[in-house]
Amino acid sequence: MPTIPIFSSQLVVTTIVQSIEALGFPNIAGRVFSREQAQARQEANLKVNTTKLYTQGLKNLEQQELHPAIQYFTATIKLNPQFAPAYNDRGVARYRLGHTQSAIEDLTTAIELNPYRAKYYSNRGFMLTRLKDYTAAIADYNSALMLNPNLAQAxxxxxxxxxxxxxxxxxxxxxxxxxxxxxxxxxxxxxxxxxxxxxxxxxxxxxxxxxxxxxxxxxxxxxxxxxxxxxxxxxxx
The missing domain is CATH 1.25.40.10 (Tetratricopeptide repeat domain)
Structure with a gap:
């Protein structure tokens, strides 16, 4: 029987595939993929739960139900401490209840987490104005207008x-x-x-x-x- 020639490219591919199987790499790849899937699911669940809590807080805030709004925003922050909008809106709710200092602290945290949102600076500037800290308030409005020069209210x-x-x-x-x-x-x-x-x-x-x-x-x-x-x-x- 004539010998079937094996070209070098075929030999390389065959050798590589066999080597991976012999070392058990397919199982390792499966475990890595499984961990990535689990992480993706975890992140998706975090996003969904964060959105649910935050959305309910916004509804309460819109209806001037300030204490429940604060509770939902706080729950959002506990679930996802990096979620800047929850700090902003909790600050707004706290300000409306007369808690200006804690409101400013919330806005400061929101700015630290996301320094590129003009409304965070504008909101803090408004609150600082009520404390008669005019220099700091003007600095915040300057920052807001640098980020968005179309803010008539600012x-x-x-x-x-x-x-x-x-x-x-x-x-x-x-x-x-x-x-x-x-x-x-x-x-x-x-x-x-x-x-x-x-x-x-x-x-x-x-x-x-x-x-x-x-x-x-x-x-x-x-x-x-x-x-x-x-x-x-x-x-x-």
Missing amino acids: YFNRGSIRLQMENCLAALADFESAIRLNRDFAKAYFNRGLTRYKLREVQGAFEDFQKAAGLFKQQGKMDCYQDAVAKLRKLWY
Whole structure:
């Protein structure tokens, strides 16, 4: 019988396959794959459970059920300590209950876990403003606007701080940015009117109060409307 030639490439493949089987590598590969599957399942379950707890917390927060919201956000954090949104929203709930310091601590943790979310800085800046820590609040708004320069509310809040600190030119620039991003931002017109009045731009202040009054009335904010009308009367007479 003639001998069937074995080409070198066939010989190499045959030898490799046989060597792996002899050493038991298929069993090792199976165990590794099994561990990877188990880890993947564990991560998937963690994600599902985290989402369930966090979503329920958000529902409670939306309905102003603040204590249950905090409980769900805390449970989320215990399950997944690296989940930054839960710290942010627990901080919001705590702030609404008047626990400003612990709320700021939560926002600080959220920022440490994810320093690229503008709203975390904006939320902490708002809370720091209530503690009259204006320098730190402005720094947070600066960070928020660097990450997202389209936040009308952040410009307005920073401008309001600057107005209170008598930095009128910087405040004016912030209110103008807020208005550019949101043409119906009644409070921004009102505060720009206050700023212009301080800068002795009386005509510009009158126009801003007039615009603010119209928007407040249209939006059903009658107390704010009356404030704007009072400013107009003061300028008119």
